[in-house]
Amino acid sequence: MRLFAREGLAPTVALFASTSTLLCCALPALLIxxxxxxxxxxxxxxxxxxxxxxxxKTALFLVSGALLVLAGYMRWRSRNAPCPIDPAQARACTRMRKIGGVILWIAVGAYLVGGFFAFFAADLLL
Incomplete structure (x- = not known):
């Protein structure tokens, strides 16, 4: 659990925050x-x-953006942190780092799609 909290919690929270940007802005535009x-x-x-x-939506995007920046900073800060010596724990550590990176990039993608539909799509598409 401690490994997940260090490597995966911040990207997961950022993913949920950026997914809410999709719900508020991209989903209604897509349905319409x-x-x-x-x-x-x-x-x-x-x-x-x-x-x-x-x-x-403005406050939602500010909070989501701040969480993404925080998750990216935490990931960058722990990029050179050593994994445990035990082979099983070392595999778990590297796996969690990869999963955390994928989750973070998915969150950034969701944030950008939501931001496009919230702030730019109406001006560009109408």
Missing amino acids: AFGAGAVMAGLTANVPGLIWLTER
Whole structure:
């Protein structure tokens, strides 16, 4: 558990934060673009948190961006940290570092897609 907290917790938290940017901004735009306005209306009626996130998208993106920067800094800071000598723990350490990196890059991708739809898509596509 301690290894996960050091190598995987920050990227995972950043992933959840950046996924919320997709929910607030990219999902509604995607549904409307595919002509699924009724689905979007049903979602907003049954998931009131979706509207709350959309109304506070600037704060959401600031917090998500800060979490991504923090996760990237923590990852950069521990890049040269030694893994344990025990072979099984060393394998777990390197595996968690790779998984943490993949999670962090997925989070950055989700953040960028959400940011595009939140702030630029309406101006570019309409």
